[in-house]
Amino acid sequence: MDADALLLELKRRIEDLERVARSIGDGSLRFFQETYQPTPRLQPAELGFLRTISLLYVYFFETGREGVEFLADKLDKFGLDAGGVQRKFLVIVKCLRTYSHHNLYLDSGHDREVIKNCESWFRDTCGTAVPVTEEHWRSCLIQILSDATRLLDFFGTVIRSIEADESTQEILREWRFRRDRYMSPQEFDSLVASASVDMGLQVDSVKFRIRFYDRWRRDLTLLPGTCDPEVEARKLVERSLLTDLDAVLPVTGKDIIEMLNVSPGPKVGELLRIARGLYLRDRCSKDALLKALRAHVAT
Amino acid sequence: MESSLIALFEKMKRGPAVILLGQQTLSWELGHDPFLEEVIRKFAQSGSTANYDSLLDLRIGDNTESILAWMYDRSSRFSPPASIEAMASYPWNAAYTTMVDTIALSGFRSPSWREVLPIAEESHIPDDPRNRHRLHLHFLFGCVTQTEAGRPPLTRLEMPRRRRAAAEMLGRLPEVLTPFGVLVIDGYDPATDWLRPDELYAVLASLAPGQAHIFRCPTNLEDNEYLSALVKTGQLVPHADAAGASIAAAVQGGLLAPESFAEDEGARRIRIGNQPVSISTKQWNDWSRTLLILDESILLSPPPISKEKLYSEFREFLAESSIRARWTAFHRKFAFSRSYETLLSNLVSRLLLKKDQSNAPVLLQGQTGTGKTVALAHLAFNVCQQSQIPVAFIDRKPRRPSYADIDSFAHWNEEHGASMTLLVWDGMVEPQEYFEMLGYLNGRGRKVVIVGSTYKRDMPKIRESNVIEAPSTLAHDEVGALSDFLSRVDPNLVNWVSNLKQEEDPTFFVALYRILPPTRTMLRHGVMSELDKAAQDIQLKAERTTIGSESALAGALRRAGIANGKQTLFSGETIHFAGEKLAESDELMALVMVPGRFGLRVPIELLFRAARKRYSIEMIDVLNQDIFRWSDDEAGNVFIGPRHPLEAQIFVQRRLATAVTEVAFAEKLCLAFQSRPGASDHELEFVLQLIRCIGPNGREANYFAPQFFHVANILTKLRTERGFSNPRVMLQEAMLLREAAKASNKFGSSGMVNDDLLVTAEGVLRSALEKLDPGESREQRSQFLVEWAGLFGAKIHKAVDARKDHDEIRALYNEAKDKIFEAQQLDPTNGYAPDVLGWISEILLNSEDLDPSESCEITADVFYCLDFALGQDLQGNQRERLTQRAQSVAGLIGDSKRYQEAFDALAASGSVAGYYLKALQQMPPVPVSGYLGTSARAQCAEVYSYLQGLGDVARRDLRTVTLLFKSWWLSHAGASPFPGEREALPFSQADWLTVLELIDLLVPLSSTYMPLEYNYLTALAQFHLNRVDDSLNTFRQLERESESVRGRRRIIKSYLASNADGSPREFDGIVANVRNNGMRGDISVEQLRRTVPVFSRDIGRNEIKRNEPVSRFHIAFNFLGPIADSGTIAREGAKA
Secondary structure (H helix, E strand, O other): HHHHHHHHHHHHHHHHHHHHEEEEEEOOOOOOOOOOOOOOOOOOHHHHHHHHHHHHHHHHHHHOHHHHHHHHHHHHHHOHHHHHHHHHHHHHHHHHHHHOOOOOOOHHHHHHHHHHHHHHHHHHOOOOOOOOOHHHHHHEEEEEEEEHHHHHHHHHHHHHHHHOOOOOOHHHHHHHHHOOOOOOOOHHHHHHHHHHHHHOOOOHHHHHHHHHHHHHHHHHHHHOOOOOHHHHHHHHHHHHHHOOOOOOOOOOOOHHHOOOOOOHHHHHHHHHHHEEEEHHOOOOHHHHHHHHHHHHHHH | OOOOHHHHHHHHHHHEEEEOOOOHHHHHHOOOOHHHHHHHHOOOOOOOOOOHHHHHOOOOOOOHHHHHHHHHHHHHHOOOOHHHHHHHOOOOOOOEOOOOOOHHHHHOOEEEEEEEEEEEOOOOOOOOOOOEEOOOEEOOOOOOEEEEEOOOOHHHHHHHHHHHHHHHHHOHHHHHOOOOOOEEEEEOOOOOOOOOHHHHHHHOOOOOOEEEOOOOOOHHHHHHHHHHHHHHHHHHEEEEOOHHHHHHHHHHOOOOOOHOOOOOOOOEEEOOOOOOEEEOOOHHHHHHHOOOOOOOHHHHOOOOOOOOHHHHHHHHHHHHHOOOHHHHHHHHHHHHHHHOHHHHHHHHHHHHHOOOOOOOOEEEEEEOOOOOOHHHHHHHHHHHOOOOOOOOEEEEOOOOOOOHHHHHHHEEEEEEEOOOOEEEEOOOOOOOHHHHHHHHHHHHOEEEEEEEEEEOOOOOOOOOOOEEEEOOOHHHHHHHHHHHHHHHOOOHHHHHOOOOHHHOOOOOOHHHHHHHOOOOOOOOOOOOOOHHHHHHHHHHHHHHOOOOOOOHHHHHHHHHOOOOOEEEOOOOOOOOOEEEEHHHHHHHHHHHHHHOOOOEEEEEEHHHHHHOOOOOOHHHHHHHHOEEEEEEEEOOEEEEEEEOHHHHHHHHHHHHHHHHHHHHHHHHHOOOOOOOOOOOOHHHHHHHHEEEEEEOOOHHHHHHHEEEEEEHHHHHHHOOOOOOHHHHHHHHHHHHHHHHHHHHHHHHOOOOOHHHHHHHHHHHHHHHHHHHOOOOHHHHHHHHHHHHHHHHHHHHHHHHEEEOOOHHHHHHHHHHHHHHHHHHHHOOOOOHHHHHHHHHHHHHHHHOOOOOHHHHHHHHHHHHHHHHOOOOOOOOOHHHHHHHHHHHHHHHOOOHHHHHHHHHHHHHHHHEEEEHHHHHHHHHOOOOOOOHHHHHHHHOOOOOOOOHHHHHHHOOHHHHHHHHHHHHHHHHHOOOOOOHHHHHHOOOHHHHHHHHHHHHHHHHOOOOOOOOOHHHHHHHHHOOOOOOHHHHHHHHHHHHHHHHHHHHHHHHOOEOOOOOOOOOOEEEEEEEEEEHHEEEEEEEOOOOOOOEEEHHHHOOOOOOHHHHHHHHEEEEEOOEEEEEEOOOOEEEOOOO
């Protein structure tokens, strides 16, 4: 099968997957968010490969991120991924995307690992760690599309296994729990806009969201089951707005070490926190703040 | 973030950190418990609620097994929620749970860098309970993975037994936690959890304030009298948030850095030949038990820090650099390079480039406080930075390094292309220990350069060794360099230090820490007398600190005036101990400082037991003085030691002053040792090391000699009163008793008659030998026998002095000789065996009562023994010592015509000793090279003929048969056995038959154990006589038995398959199979119709491929069997 046919096959598998998932339980099982994804041109092969990597990254780590994590996890739970082959494939997609779209630095351990993984995959796929010829790239393109299709086949199998399992309802409940704790960047943009207006602030919600999105997303996943994710998401946004826009203290840790004769360590952090409290009550000068801090320590 | 959380995370970093997850964990995380809901759906009565108690009312009938299997299957379907994964991702030292499903277990198993071992039975006590890389997850109420005693209760009747098991498992938590650790509790609802609040209270009440933290604290906690009491005393700190979210926030904020422990699979990499090579987690964890492997992470530059922090780190480096290597300090250039470091570095570089096995370790010797530890760590760091050679470091710790781990690491390096491994062992042990380790590794074919540290002592000259001295005083150029160095850290330091005459202070680097004030801003202020102040601080603080919380009964008694007020840690009374008056703080300090002056750190539990103090956070707090240093080992055991051995020495000299007092403190520590099955052996190792330091092999043997009986008595008490009997300890006990007997002659102090001491020692040895596992190594059994012979030697000494009956002395001598001969057969490389016989023979030969014939017998014995030993692959300085011994014995008889005549007369009268000595005198000296010239070979042939001519007389005595073999071999091979590598022997079929016949003569004369060299030569002869199957069987047996052989002989390819003219035989074959990326495999040998192993490098290839033909190669032999080879032939044999 050539690359174009494989790509079509891939898209068809995704549609099949969604159709089967929707047919289970209450129809809440959906994995890939609908987005506009034009079918990329795959010639020349090098360009086709790079475009395919971008496309797979979007499917597996952006629009389908929560679903793919859930299904990959269930592959383990149902014993369908012996040797973790499919998990490794997801890792290699991520690495190849970093490798082909970012600057990598050899003095970074993470970047070296990425390079090592990618070069090893290239060598296994087309016989060289650094593909050059059209033939090399074609081999890589075919391989990545075939592997992605195979992964989707595995996902299809795991969905069928969930359907046949006697704990289907509990597993679906687990999925809904995860899904409810996921908020897309766009949803957070709206939240930032609304929270900032309510606080009388004017912020660029997209820029602000980009800075905090990963952290908010992680914090949401850690919320206990009894929480309302939407309320908690707003709390997260408001906390970030408050701390980020807070005034900078006029004293530094260095000032505290020198003026209060304290050794570097946790004590300095503690004193800085006290200084922040004092400063929020009374926006004073550096000397006045140090004086107040000294008095506080003395008491 | 609240300050109590920050304090908690600080403590978690230091560890031990333990987590306890209650049964509400899943419900609170997910809003429901999927496992419970499924169980109830399937088995519960209708209307049951999803709580753990409903598990006890299931409709299960007799189907327990299948229900448990079903439960396991169900719980393995669900994934742990993100918050459990966040908690589990932290490198905990131990984990406990009251849940019974595997959902949390799979969360803990998620990080690939760690093994998780579930423990569900109370009888299973792990020997490394705090290992972060091998996490023990204790299922207090069992787990559905288990079927018998470890399964969860499924009826109410089963609950009491399980509750008792849970209490026992949880009861061990304080010990795992130690007074330093913190316990994090989450998912615990006192109203519903199977672990009842009173049961939890029983454990938490023994902890110190601030040690236990409960997350998602139930709002009704105050209603619970137990938990609210704990909260009031600060023994339980409540937090409203969830542990998972708090830990994740701490990681995000940089307060916790789990990645420093938690490396993903393969993320640990070392550099070999400038290429990074990943190490698997399992291998890393295994090797880390012994070695600190310098991986790439050590090369990463630390982040920039402020000048204040830099100064503070520098001071910490000065304080701790003698305890452990601090790699970031080398990046920050905190280490001042002494001049000898250049010599050390050049020498090691040369050895690493040689790519041959080292003959001797590099030894850095010097007194305490001369910068050896820093120099060794710096050397390791520098070699690691060059990225060519793998480097491992072993710091000073009670546990002896595992040779097997080192062998495995070096072997792995070689398989990944390393030409050499650098092993830096800052052991401060006897030079012989480094030689032994090198011998072991050489014996396994490893190419390792060992660099070790040792105290400065007047060692006999060690041939082939590379000794570098670390002088105590700074050389002129070092003084100048010091100013430059200090100014780089902080310009003010130069002025500060310039006022001191540091160049006259031999302990300058130790002093430097004390000189420097705690903060940079105090550089201008004065210093204090730390030791005195620390002792005062400890005393005052302990007198003011009350012990834990008061029980209700104790409080009632106190209020009623029946009991005294609250107890404090110290009573303030003076202790009369070992003739000294001591404050309690002095006692505690002495218990740390006495071992500390030998560089030993005391296991904390042992210290507290010795001082009769309760293991509590209050005591830890009292001991939290700058003069002490805390450390832990890879298994999480906590130790305390002085900041520096020299400071400990100063304390001991000032406060204790005598060996009697020191030994009394050592006794306190040793007798506090507790042996428990399955427990870690760090306390035992500490006791053994302490005894060694104050025993005859310690560096202050003369100082402690009058106390040897007392020291032996400590071990006797351990054995007889505490029921601890271990052959290694018993060997030490016997040795100490023998030395005490010797010392009592000199000092008259034992209070026990010498003879009794020796008889006692003999009894100890006899029972130790009986205890020795028959499978124990030849080496260890040989050591016991030599020690036993030494006891007979001491008896002979005494008997000779007392001019006792001749027959009695003769009988004692025969006993000693038999033991020595057996020891030598067991381990021919045991140089102590001939040395002890030499010493005994000197006593006898010096006595006037011996007649010439007896002298000749003894001389023959000792020369046989020495001659045999000198033909072996001896380690360290043994060869020199034995040569000296031989000269010494020869000096006693050498010039005497009387003896010469006696030899002749004996020989004439048919005495075997006479024949032996006469023949031995005619043997030519064997040159160091091992090869003989033509005339020397002819002389050997004459000796052989002479002995042959004696017929059966010469064939019935071990000494003459050994000489018969040696003279034949030298005359025919032209060299002593095993002279080098790849020798091709010029032996005909008849010659090989003679080899077998001569060895056959030795068999009935040897003890149960033949020297392994004869087995090798037997196998070699069988091969050449075309008895290839017999030969391979003999080699297989040899491989098994030679496991414990030291030295290189085991692995060196000593001989090649050869033709009768002394040329090597050539073989052809095809590579039958390939392993290790083409680096090794087996060749099917055409001429043998069998396969032999092959290494690609041995046949001059980079790699080999399956079915590849290989022609005209040789077959070489080491103790492991035949091996294909085409290396350079050392020498083709020549016909005599």
